Amino acid sequence: MAQYLVKRIMQLIMVLFIVSLLIFVFTSVLGNPVYLMVRENASEEEIQKAMEYLGLDKPLPVQYGRFVKNALKGDFGMSYMYHRSALQLILERFPATLEVVIVAMLLTVIIGIPLGVFSGAFPKSRFSRIVMVSSIAGISLPSFWIGMVMILVFSLNLGILPVSGRGAVGSILGIETSLATVDGWRHIILPAITLAVQNIASIIRLTRGGMQENMRQDYIKFARAKGVPRRKVLFGHALKNTMIPVVTIFGLQLGSLIAFTTITETIFAWPGMGKLLIDAINSSDRPIISAYILFVAVMYVFINFVVDILYTIIDPRIDLNN
Amino acid sequence: MFFVLLTAIFGPYFTVQNPYDLSDIQLADAYKPPAYLEGGDAKFILGTDQQGRDILSTIVYGSRVSLFIGIVGTLLTCAIGVTLGLISGYFGGKIDALIMRIADVQLSFPTMLIAIFLMSLLGRGIANILISLALVGWVRYARIVRGEVLSVKKQEYIEATKVIGLPNFRIIAKHVLPNVITSIIVLSTMQVGSFILTEATLSFLGLGVPVTRPSLGMICSDGYQVLFSGLWWVSIFPGLYIMLIVFGINLLGDFLRDELNPKLK
Numbered sequence: 001m002a003q004y005l006v007k008r009i010m011q012l013i014m015v016l017f018i019v020s021l022l023i024f025v026f027t028s029v030l031g032n033p034v035y036l037m038v039r040e041n042a043s044e045e046e047i048q049k050a051m052e053y054l055g056l057d058k059p060l061p062v063q064y065g066r067f068v069k070n071a072l073k074g075d076f077g078m079s080y081m082y083h084r085s086a087l088q089l090i091l092e093r094f095p096a097t098l099e100v101v102i103v104a105m106l107l108t109v110i111i112g113i114p115l116g117v118f119s120g121a122f123p124k125s126r127f128s129r130i131v132m133v134s135s136i137a138g139i140s141l142p143s144f145w146i147g148m149v150m151i152l153v154f155s156l157n158l159g160i161l162p163v164s165g166r167g168a169v170g171s172i173l174g175i176e177t178s179l180a181t182v183d184g185w186r187h188i189i190l191p192a193i194t195l196a197v198q199n200i201a202s203i204i205r206l207t208r209g210g211m212q213e214n215m216r217q218d219y220i221k222f223a224r225a226k227g228v229p230r231r232k233v234l235f236g237h238a239l240k241n242t243m244i245p246v247v248t249i250f251g252l253q254l255g256s257l258i259a260f261t262t263i264t265e266t267i268f269a270w271p272g273m274g275k276l277l278i279d280a281i282n283s284s285d286r287p288i289i290s291a292y293i294l295f296v297a298v299m300y301v302f303i304n305f306v307v308d309i310l311y312t313i314i315d316p317r318i319d320l321n322n
Numbered sequence: 323m324f325f326v327l328l329t330a331i332f333g334p335y336f337t338v339q340n341p342y343d344l345s346d347i348q349l350a351d352a353y354k355p356p357a358y359l360e361g362g363d364a365k366f367i368l369g370t371d372q373q374g375r376d377i378l379s380t381i382v383y384g385s386r387v388s389l390f391i392g393i394v395g396t397l398l399t400c401a402i403g404v405t406l407g408l409i410s411g412y413f414g415g416k417i418d419a420l421i422m423r424i425a426d427v428q429l430s431f432p433t434m435l436i437a438i439f440l441m442s443l444l445g446r447g448i449a450n451i452l453i454s455l456a457l458v459g460w461v462r463y464a465r466i467v468r469g470e471v472l473s474v475k476k477q478e479y480i481e482a483t484k485v486i487g488l489p490n491f492r493i494i495a496k497h498v499l500p501n502v503i504t505s506i507i508v509l510s511t512m513q514v515g516s517f518i519l520t521e522a523t524l525s526f527l528g529l530g531v532p533v534t535r536p537s538l539g540m541i542c543s544d545g546y547q548v549l550f551s552g553l554w555w556v557s558i559f560p561g562l563y564i565m566l567i568v569f570g571i572n573l574l575g576d577f578l579r580d581e582l583n584p585k586l587k
Contacts, residue, residue, distance in 0.1 A: 014427075015427055015430060018427050019427075136569060136572050136573060136576070137565065137569055139568075139572060140515065140519075140565050140568035140569040140571075140572055141564075141565050141568075142519055142522045142523060142526070142539065142542070142561060142564050142565070143523065144522075144523060144526045144539075144542065144543075144546075144561075145542060145557075145558075145561030145562075145564065145565070148542070148546060148549060148557055148558065148561065149558065149561075151549065152549065152554050152558065156549075156554075252432070255430075255431070255432045256432035256433075256434060256435075258432070258435075259432040259434040259435035259438070260432075260434060262434075262435075262438060262527065263523055263526065263527065266527060267546070277438075278527055281438070281442040281529070282528065289439075289442070293435075293439060296431075296435065297430075297431070300430050300431060301430065304430060
């Protein structure tokens with residue numbers, strides 16, 4: 001275990017090093033934010049002053065050294081647009097993003113896995129066929145389109161759910177969250193569904209594939225012959241052995257959900273960090289972009305770590321040291 | 323799928339107007355709902371947008387851009403991925419280690435995020451999208467090809483060909499590529515679909531194609547701005563068409579996978 005932890009931490013450092021280098025090279029070589037800050041007809045002197053304020057007048061290696069030193073302290077510089085600490089801005093927006101992601105993940109598990117189990121166990125039934133065709137449709141839909149249809153149907157035509165924003169926030173365990181109020185739930189449900197559709201579809205396909213394979217195995221036939229109830233065979237025996245790939249994809253999906261929040265949040269004007277990123281890109285707000293990418297990189301390494309730990313719990317045969 | 327392709331190739335000859343030719347559109351035609359609704363005009367079957375463009379025509383023109391990006395992007399990705407995979411597997415050593423490390427780091431990030439990041443650096447443009455897509459997509463090809471090269475390399479007949487002095491290139495072409503060609507066909511089919519979706523999403527975020535050559539995603543993005551004033555058809559129909567295209571591609575991919583995979587038979 002200790003050996004594994006060391007390996008993981010080394011990997012984290014390596015990923016962060018490469019990512020930070022890439023971010024730095026790209027952001028310093030491409031696009032100059034100075035021209036966004038100064039007046040349109042600024043004089044040379046004003047431009048020079050702004051460059052000095054941002055530290056852009058120093059040579060590149062010096063800039064990188066300073067970038068890493070500050071990043072280690074959690075300081076990615078002031079956002080050019082908000083004139084506040086970039087990391088702080090992201091951390092402020094993080095709970096809003098996290099709650100949409102959590103609700104979307106819950107929907108994925110509650111809807112995706114049972115449907116996948118069912119259509120894998122009874123592939124010939126009409127219901128399974130409908131599920132399969134809809135799941136292919138689900139992975140073929142652009143997520144922004146789902147969002148627009150949701151807004152159109154539930155907000156504009158039926159008028160039962162709000163169009164955008166986060167609604168009232170309440171406090172659970174000292175954390176401000178929309179999940180604590182009814183109004184918050186009314187706001188979160190459309191973005192969460194929009195985010196979840198593609199995930200549900202791919203979880204269904206994956207679970208179904210694994211189930212079909214497992215149902216053919218002898219131990220399932222044996223369990224059935226022994227008289228184990230059908231539900232227990234499906235969820236106890238077959239599903240358990242399908243879980244490894246499902247957990248892997250789950251980890252990957254959690255990552256891609258965070259990426260896709262940029263779209264969902266843009267459509268629903270949800271004040272999370274995805275929208276912050278898109279706004280920052282549109283205004284070349286480098287500190288926010290760098291802070292976001294590094295923040296997300298750390299998060300992904302962490303998610304992969306948790307997934308690895310989960311493997312050993314699901315399947316004790318897996319040895320992480322190899 | 324044939325229908326989609328035919329529409330993209332020959333469609334412009336049948337549409338009522340070229341939506342991006344200013345002399346062809348009339349502002350008086352703006353805000354028309356689809357023909358089957360009250361106030362619709364039979365000339366504009368799916369209605370018109372705020373500038374009087376026929377939605378059906380924008381879809382036809384947009385699908386050309388979307389399909390072009392999906393198909394050319396996949397070919398490019400495939401070429402890069404296969405080449406790197408061959409190099410990595412055949413020569414091994416440091417090059418192999420370097421390529422696979424890069425692949426590992428890249429795989430720990432979702433493709434969408436990398437694509438967003440790349441596009442924000444490169445700026446809008448069709449060539450830039452193709453570059454971004456190729457940069458996010460090559461890893462899967464490289465891995466498949468590398469794995470196959472490694473397993474082929476160990477077999478005796480390869481040793482034999484080396485002994486009789488066949489050049490590297492011939493060994494690779496004759497013995498490795500035939501083994502991976504089916505996986506690559508299946509992967510590429512799916513890749514076209516996923517690239518079309520990625521491109522649509524990027525364009526929707528304003529990080530995709532230039533305004534002058536809108537793809538289906540870009541049209542949706544424009545339409546989204548008037549969604550709240552009741553012009554739902556401007557964005558909903560193009561989105562539906564994206565789904566139709568990608569749905570068709572995915573069905574084809576599933577079919578090919580089942581047909582070409584001898585293990586499932």
